[in-house]
Amino acid sequence: MPATTRGDKERETRITTITYAGADIPACPAGTDHWTAGDIRLHLRRDLNWSAARGESTATGPTAQNAVNALAYTEARERRAAALASRSTRGQNFAREMRSYLRIGTRSRRFQTGRWILDGHRDVLTLIAEAHTRSGSTERRREDLFRSAFAAMCAWHKHIDGYRAHPALVLRINSMTPHQFCGLLGEMIDAGVSNNWEGEEFFAAMNRRAASDRPAAGASTGQQ
Incomplete structure (x- = not known):
């Protein structure tokens, strides 16, 4: 199977929306290899993986949507941890x-x-x-x-x-x-x-x- 090239990834950068918690959010360019979707920051990294970040939370994935899905999971886990900590x-x-x-x-x-x-x-x-x-x-x-x-x-x-x-x-x-x-x-x-x-x-x-x-x-x- 051929390796993923930056050209392949650049074709993936034609993203217009990402889905978070069931809602479609428009994605806008914010500089070279950077996009914003609402308050979510997207970045195509040099290793050809994507990162999605909001506040101090961050996650990565092979595509922009995968990274956003991982971010949603990370934030949900952090909310559960914070709720538990507040009761301890x-x-x-x-x-x-x-x-x-x-x-x-x-x-x-x-x-x-x-x-x-x-x-x-x-x-x-x-x-x-x-x-x-x-x-x-x-x-x-x-x-x-x-x-x-x-x-x-x-x-x-x-x-x-x-x-x-x-x-x-x-x-x-x-x-x-x-x-x-x-x-x-x-x-x-x-x-x-x-x-x-x-x-x-x-x-x-x-x-x-x-x-x-x-x-x-x-x-x-x-x-x-």
Whole structure:
């Protein structure tokens, strides 16, 4: 099958309308290889693919209509994400965004050969540190969410990685899956942990709850 040439693509540029959400929108030239259709910007790129953009949303496709269809899908997904975020706490939004960014699922494991740069916990912490120290390391909204976990990260380094917390709690947190670990950091955000002392209090309370859940000695054997 012959490769697509720019001449083929130029014949496709005779577009007059595109369809978005079931409505036909007139397309007008707006410079070399650029068109506008309402508030949608179309561009025939050098790789001979099309891009469609509106606001901060963008999508690509092999034809102008394909790119617009992809843009509609992207915008619908962003609206659903925004609606979900509006019903969630900041910590929940952090955990959701981090899991999505690193493709962390409920079955992801902390130590998984070929999956992580360091491990499933430290890769999460590295992104938090980068968001705090390197402005522009990722998109603005995500960077703000990741940065909000910086105090939680510092508390983890001191009390968990530094083995200052109760050994049973250190073991429990180190045994968490990456999915659970993101949730823990989100809980620390929502608890208002802003320094190492508040982190110490958070971990102490967490250990007390865990201790109260553990069965008393002899309970499993029926001893009084």
